[in-house]
Amino acid sequence: MRNKFIAISIAMMTALLCACGNNTQGDETVENNTVNETTETGMSEEDMSMFASGIATDDSEGVNAEESQETSANEAIVLNNEIEETCPTSVTTRRAGVDYSDYTHGTYYSETCGMERGYSIILPGDYSEDKQYPVLYLLHGIFGNEYSFSSDSNNKIREIVANMAADGLIEETIIVCPNMYAATDASQQPAFNAEACLPYDNFINDLVNDLMPYIESKYSVLTGRENTYLAGFSMGGRETIFITLQRPELFGYVCAISAAPGIVPTTDGFMTHPGQMTEPEMKFAEDAIEPNVFIICCGTNDSVVGTYPKSYHELLDTNGSDHIWYEINGADHDNNAIKSGLYNLFKQIAYDKANN
Ligand code: FER
Numbered sequence: 001m002r003n004k005f006i007a008i009s010i011a012m013m014t015a016l017l018c019a020c021g022n023n024t025q026g027d028e029t030v031e032n033n034t035v036n037e038t039t040e041t042g043m044s045e046e047d048m049s050m051f052a053s054g055i056a057t058d059d060s061e062g063v064n065a066e067e068s069q070e071t072s073a074n075e076a077i078v079l080n081n082e083i084e085e086t087c088p089t090s091v092t093t094r095r096a097g098v099d100y101s102d103y104t105h106g107t108y109y110s111e112t113c114g115m116e117r118g119y120s121i122i123l124p125g126d127y128s129e130d131k132q133y134p135v136l137y138l139l140h141g142i143f144g145n146e147y148s149f150s151s152d153s154n155n156k157i158r159e160i161v162a163n164m165a166a167d168g169l170i171e172e173t174i175i176v177c178p179n180m181y182a183a184t185d186a187s188q189q190p191a192f193n194a195e196a197c198l199p200y201d202n203f204i205n206d207l208v209n210d211l212m213p214y215i216e217s218k219y220s221v222l223t224g225r226e227n228t229y230l231a232g233f234s235m236g237g238r239e240t241i242f243i244t245l246q247r248p249e250l251f252g253y254v255c256a257i258s259a260a261p262g263i264v265p266t267t268d269g270f271m272t273h274p275g276q277m278t279e280p281e282m283k284f285a286e287d288a289i290e291p292n293v294f295i296i297c298c299g300t301n302d303s304v305v306g307t308y309p310k311s312y313h314e315l316l317d318t319n320g321s322d323h324i325w326y327e328i329n330g331a332d333h334d335n336n337a338i339k340s341g342l343y344n345l346f347k348q349i350a351y352d353k354a355n356n
Pocket of ligand 1: 050051052053054140141142143192197233234235236260261262268269270271304305
């Protein structure tokens with residue numbers, strides 16, 4: 001039954017797939033040698049990428065693309081604290097004179113995993129040791145790795161951060177895309193079962209104890225919660241919520257996009273989740289220093305995680321934990337949700353910093 005569901009889901013989503021965007025990269029830039037072979041999971045690499053970084057979308061086709069293209073091309077962003085469901089095309093469109101930095105790739109030694117691990121990183125175009133930059137840690141979906149975001153140019157991450165910085169809305173920001181599968185055995189593989197998902201839940205230790213200290217020592221970054229942001233898509237959204245509830249003092253600005261089930265016990269079409277915590281436990285501790293901004297969002301047409309993100313919002317409400325919840329009308333488990341979430345995260349950062 002479960003296999004049948006997975007097969008149907010994969011067939012459905014495969015039908016929506018088109019090729020991943022190309023990277024335009026220089027010397028030490030990221031390569032993603034994706035081969036469309038079937039893996040141990042029974043899925044092709046291409047099928048897995050749709051979980052890892054979303055169902056493929058056409059370049060710049062926002063959910064309300066026509067409308068937003070008419071109204072927002074070259075339109076200045078009005079800085080308020082309102083959520084905008086659709087990321088404006090003026091934010092995702094390339095402009096003359098703005099430097100859209102490439103991803104580069106690096107490695108660090110993880111004590112947590114007992115091995116060297118990779119990350120992709122976007123440094124601002126004019127990165128200089130004489131400046132210090134805030135950092136966003138951006139977590140991919142299930143079956144992903146540090147290349148999941150860098151291999152899909154349609155998520156517009158490079159454009160969103162560079163355009164918003166060029167407009168003076170946000171500071172130039174470093175984006176770190178880790179490999180979220182923090183296994184201690186290099187041969188372990190992700191799958192839709194509880195044991196195979198444990199390394200995702202172990203990522204909190206790798207992030208806090210290994211990756212963050214490494215990034216803070218290697219790059220010229222601003223430290224502290226005001227300058228440290230966390231966001232993730234799907235499985236990365238689930239871990240974003242988990243990490244934020246566990247270590248709220250570390251991250252001032254957080255966005256969980258299309259978060260996957262499994263924070264609390266449940267059974268969905270893919271698997272039974274034992275849960276990372278019970279429902280009453282899904283809240284900030286009494287004395288927690290909470291994030292300034294904690295966004296949870298999801299498309300109204302999400303064909304993979306459905307209404308799980310909404311259920312997280314409702315549970316956090318019930319348990320009295322502050323957050324912003326919104327839905328992206330018409331968006332699936334895709335880049336329209338990713339673009340919206342990242343845009344709104346940076347917009348909230350911009351507003352908060354301009355007004356506090
Ligand atoms: C699940 C449904 C969705 C699940 C994970 C996902 C681990 C993740 C999807 C994605 O990352 O795109 O039941 O269990």
